[in-house]
Amino acid sequence: xxxxxxIAKKEYDHYFASLIAYAVAFTILLVLGIIFGVNLWYYTNNxxxxxxxxPDSSSVTGAFVFLLVFFVPAxxxxxxxxxxxxxxxxxxxxxxxxxxxxxxxxxxxxFLFIFTLVVxxxxxxxxxxxxxQPGIDWSxxxxxxxxxxxxTSAFLGLGVGISAMFSNQIATMFVTFTLFxxxxxxxxxxxxxxxxxxxxxxxxxxxxxxxxxLNQGVIQLGDLVYFLSLTALGLFxxxxxxxxxxxx
Amino acid sequence: MIKVKGLTKDYGARRAINNLTFDAEQGEIVGFxxxxxxxxxxxxxxxSGYMPPTDGEAVVAGFDVVxxxxxVRRRVGYMPETVPLYRDMSVYDFLKxxxxxxxxxxxxxxxxxxxxxxxxxxxADGYIGNLSKGMKQRIGLAQALLHRPEVLILDEPxxxxxxxxxxxxxxxxxxxxxxxTVLLSTHILSEAxxxxxxxxxINKGKIVTEDTPENLQARLVGAERVILRIRGExxxxxxxxxxxxxxxxxxxRSDGSVEFAFAPGRDxxxxxxxxxxxxxxxLLEMRLVGLSLEEIFLELTGSExxxx
Numbered sequence: 064x065x066x067x068x069x070i071a072k073k074e075y076d077h078y079f080a081s082l083i084a085y086a087v088a089f090t091i092l093l094v095l096g097i098i099f100g101v102n103l104w105y106y107t108n109n110x111x112x113x114x115x116x117x118p119d120s121s122s123v124t125g126a127f128v129f130l131l132v133f134f135v136p137a138x139x140x141x142x143x144x145x146x147x148x149x150x151x152x153x154x155x156x157x158x159x160x161x162x163x164x165x166x167x168x169x170x171x172x173x174f175l176f177i178f179t180l181v182v183x184x185x186x187x188x189x190x191x192x193x194x195x196q197p198g199i200d201w202s203x204x205x206x207x208x209x210x211x212x213x214x215t216s217a218f219l220g221l222g223v224g225i226s227a228m229f230s231n232q233i234a235t236m237f238v239t240f241t242l243f244x245x246x247x248x249x250x251x252x253x254x255x256x257x258x259x260x261x262x263x264x265x266x267x268x269x270x271x272x273x274x275x276x277l278n279q280g281v282i283q284l285g286d287l288v289y290f291l292s293l294t295a296l297g298l299f300x301x302x303x304x305x306x307x308x309x310x311x
Numbered sequence: 312m313i314k315v316k317g318l319t320k321d322y323g324a325r326r327a328i329n330n331l332t333f334d335a336e337q338g339e340i341v342g343f344x345x346x347x348x349x350x351x352x353x354x355x356x357x358x359s360g361y362m363p364p365t366d367g368e369a370v371v372a373g374f375d376v377v378x379x380x381x382x383v384r385r386r387v388g389y390m391p392e393t394v395p396l397y398r399d400m401s402v403y404d405f406l407k408x409x410x411x412x413x414x415x416x417x418x419x420x421x422x423x424x425x426x427x428x429x430x431x432x433x434x435a436d437g438y439i440g441n442l443s444k445g446m447k448q449r450i451g452l453a454q455a456l457l458h459r460p461e462v463l464i465l466d467e468p469x470x471x472x473x474x475x476x477x478x479x480x481x482x483x484x485x486x487x488x489x490x491x492t493v494l495l496s497t498h499i500l501s502e503a504x505x506x507x508x509x510x511x512x513i514n515k516g517k518i519v520t521e522d523t524p525e526n527l528q529a530r531l532v533g534a535e536r537v538i539l540r541i542r543g544e545x546x547x548x549x550x551x552x553x554x555x556x557x558x559x560x561x562x563x564r565s566d567g568s569v570e571f572a573f574a575p576g577r578d579x580x581x582x583x584x585x586x587x588x589x590x591x592x593x594l595l596e597m598r599l600v601g602l603s604l605e606e607i608f609l610e611l612t613g614s615e616x617x618x619x
Contacts (some may be wrong), residue, residue: 069411080399150395154454157359157391158412159384309362311322 066160070168071175074142078176087138088180091130098126099187103194118195120188121278124207127184128214128273131177132247135215136239138176139222140232142169143301147230147308156309166223166301170294173219181211203280210277213290214269218243220297227304269293312337312462312492313358317367320353327353328516330367335509337461340488342507343496350516351496352392355466358494359389372461385413388455392466392496394447398440402431402450405439409454421457429453429483445476452483463487465495469502481506536600537580540568542593555579555586568596 078084099122106118143166146152155165188204222239229235251268254261265271272286313335320327328350335341343351357364358371360380369376372386397405403422410418426432429449434442439450448468455463468484469477484493485506497503503510504524512519512527520527541548548569549561557579560572573579580597587594 065414066412069408073408077399149397150391150393151397153356153361153391153395154409155412157361157384157387157389158409159381159414160412161381311362 066164067168067171070160070165071171074169074172075175077172078138083138084176087134088183091127091134091180092183094130095123095126095184095187099123099190103191106191107194117199118191119199120191120204121207123184123187124211125274125278127181127211128270128278131211131214131218132243133240135173135177135218135222136236136243138173139219139226139239140236141226142173142223143227143305144229144232144235147227148232152308156305162305162309163298163302166227166298166305169226169301170219170223170298173223174215177215177219178212181208181215200280206280206282207278209282210273210286213277213287214273217269217290217293217297220294221300222297224297224300224304227301312339312372313341313494314370315354315358315367316369318354318357318364318369319366320350320357320362321365326516331513331516331518333511333518333521335492335494337492338488338490339509340484340493340495340507342503342510343494343513344498344500344503344510345496345513346498349513351513352466353516354513355389355464355494355496358383358462359387359464360384361389385458386460387462387464388458388460389464390451390455390466390468392470394451396439396447396450396454399438401436401438402426402442403435405450406453406457410457413458415458421459425453425457428456430479445472445480448472448476448480452480456487460491462492462494465493467497468495469497469499477502535574535578536570536572537583538564538568538570538596538598538600539583539594540596541587542595545569548592551586551590552583555582558583570600 099120102118102122106116109116143152146155156162185208188199188201192199192201221242225239225242226235229238246267246269248270250264251270252264254264254268257264266285266289269289272289276283276286313333315334316332318331319329331350331354333341343354345351356362357376358369360376360383363377363380371383374382374386376383397408400408406422406425407418410421415421422435423432426435429452431446431449431453434446439447442450448471452465452468455465465484469480472480481502484495487493488506488508495507507524509521510524510527511521539548539552545563545567549563552558552561552569552571557573557577558571559574562570564570571583580599584594584597
């Protein structure tokens with residue numbers, strides 16, 4: 064556990080020491096801020112009409128996970144592949160550190176970084192809460208935020224796993240991004256067309272596990288299992304990639 | 312401290328090291344000498360817990376490198392050949408990270424001591440990316456020494472350094488080797504001669520021979536060789552030399568001088584000088600060339616070694 068934390072802390076610090084953290088944080092927070100502002104304007108306009116809807120922050124969390132598809136590959140591409148390219152992996156693999164501790168530590172470092180951004184965006188529901196009487200449904204807000212963290216976890220797990228297989232950052236980024244696009248959009252298409260196996264495609268489609276349930280405030284065991292098993296799969300692939308590297 | 316028996320490693324179909332057996336005691340500096348691709352790095356990677364061997368066993372600091380890899384890694388300090396470091400970290404932050412990974416209780420003190428040992432205290436806050444090659448080498452050594460390991464494994468510790476730095480690093484290794492076991496690899500023969508208590512000559516994954524540097528040289532020196540130069544025409548010189556008793560193997564050299572040999576313990580140089588003067592030649596130079604470790608190496612590793 065301590066080793067995982069040491070690796071995670073180094074990666075977390077690395078994000079802030081390099082410009083990546085600020086670039087990613089700036090872009091994500093800017094886009095979300097604009098979306099939130101537009102929404103707030105829309106809600107206030109509607110509030111004077113009978114057709115007014117109950118404001119919530121699901122548009123912010125919905126946009127957040129959409130941005131993750133693009134930003135997580137940029138955040139995970141260097142995690143293991145760069146250690147491999149620079150040769151520093153040799154230092155880590157000869158330190159008293161187990162392979163899975165290294166991989167989980169890398170994942171945790173990325174997770175804590177996005178967690179920091181998530182905490183910052185909690186300001187949006189707080190603002191809405193102040194505008195609305197008798198306040199917003201916090202259980203729904205927190206469920207959608209749990210959804211963001213679960214998507215983050217799965218994306219980062221897969222990203223770290225892929226990063227461990229390559230020594231080139233750009234290759235890592237493209238493979239990761241392609242996989243995310245596939246999981247987020249492409250795999251869902253055949254679900255409505257395929258005569259057989261539609262359920263399988265629907266289950267694999269990541270966006271439905273978020274938009275249809277968690278972002279609406281619904282927690283289902285199936286969704287939790289989906290995100291956590293993708294995380295575990297990614298971390299397992301990463302650890303195995305390191306082990307294969309040793310034996311080769 | 313290091314016990315290696317029948318160690319073998321295959322990369323696919325290629326056998327990198329083949330049935331290596333050797334050991335190293337505490338307080339001993341053992342040098343691995345061999346051309347590039349001889350299997351030095353592979354052996355060191357196995358001993359440092361980086362990769363498991365295909366066959367055979369290795370015990371380092373009392374633990375098996377395969378079954379107790381983590382215990383071995385706790386007790387070994389390893390500097391990889393290319394000295395990989397995080398360029399965007401400061402020297403201090405990097406060493407702190409490595410110290411944390413080794414769970415050192417008094418990390419700050421250890422880092423300060425180690426920086427002093429490698430004479431890098433004044434660069435502690437500098438970025439590693441801005442350091443010279445020699446300084447990076449010292450930081451690589453520092454991370455290997457942080458936890459005061461029982462066994463120190465250094466892969467080509469002086470490669471790429473300028474002559475002044477080479478001397479410094481060698482002195483440092485000698486100092487460390489007084490109490491600990493040091494295994495270092497090199498393809499510079501004078502280096503092995505200079506710092507090692509024992510040299511293992513390795514080629515094509517096999518140990519060719521193993522001895523102290525002095526013994527190695529003594530074992531192979533069958534004859535002493537002399538290079539001789541005179542003013543003017545040298546054409547008749549070989550004929551004249553052959554007349555002097557004890558002179559063997561006379562060979563004109565491309566630069567106009569002549570090389571000859573004599574049996575050890577029978578120094579014929581005074582006789583040669585007298586003969587030359589008597590015949591009216593102007594003697595410019597007469598130089599003894601002992602068989603170098605380079606030549607020993609070539610002789611021991613055979614024709615394959617010459618390619619390198």
